[in-house]
Amino acid sequence: MMLTYLAVLAALVIGIQAGARGRSDYDPYIPQGEVYTGPCEGGYKTYNRRDCADSYRELIRENAYPGLSMQQYTWQCDHMYQWLSHAANKTGGGARFTTVQTNWLRELLDHLIESLQSTVKRSAHGFPLGLRKEYRLATDPERTYFHDAINKLKTDLLPGPFGTTNKYDTLASFHHGTVAVGAHGGPGFLPWHRIYLLMYEIALKQKIPAVSLLYWDSTIEQ
DSSP states (O other): OHHHHHHHHHHHHHHHHHHHHTOOOOGGGSOTTSEEOOSOGGGOOEEOGGGHHHHHHHHHHTTOSTTOOHHHHHHHHHHHHHHHHTHHHHHGGGTSOOHHHHHHHHHHHHHHHHHHTSSOOSOSSSSOOOOOOBGGGSOHHHHHHHHHHHHHHHTSEEEETTEEEEHHHHHHHHHHSGGGGGGSSSTTHHHHHHHHHHHHHHHHHHHOTTOOOOBOOGGGGO
């Protein structure tokens, strides 16, 4: 298990470095017919909103994500389109991180690695452990901490490759960009995302130490 995590940590470091170098091998990993050259700064490509329904039908044919309604999928796809058309352009979609963005991501990863080597128990990142609750089961103060920490990340500005961005969108692009290709559709999915969520949790706790990472259980609506 530890070797798996070390391998994922190494992959994250390589991914951060690749993003900093400006590699742009993102396009081959977007399904055909789901890209367009819209009004995006730097010529960056995003999903086309009209393809949401078409890609959902393809998922159904492949029996992928059973139980996911078309309404849920198109809502998510539409919001992804909007984010890619605006926030992602300023971060390069993870393909062109600036030195400042790269250094901040490395700081999060270094913090995690240092904490894993620590003798302090019951803490994976050096902050007090929080109980990860389903969003609707959290208390009002817990949700307020969560919202405030996210907003603080959103207002903590960083220079992006195409303009001013922020720490929250940088983390989001690190998950979506070319650096995360190996994190999806293979054996690295679970360990990669476990470490990624710890990096996200560290970023949140740097703003509000008492915050807990909340999640959304979409099966409640099904």
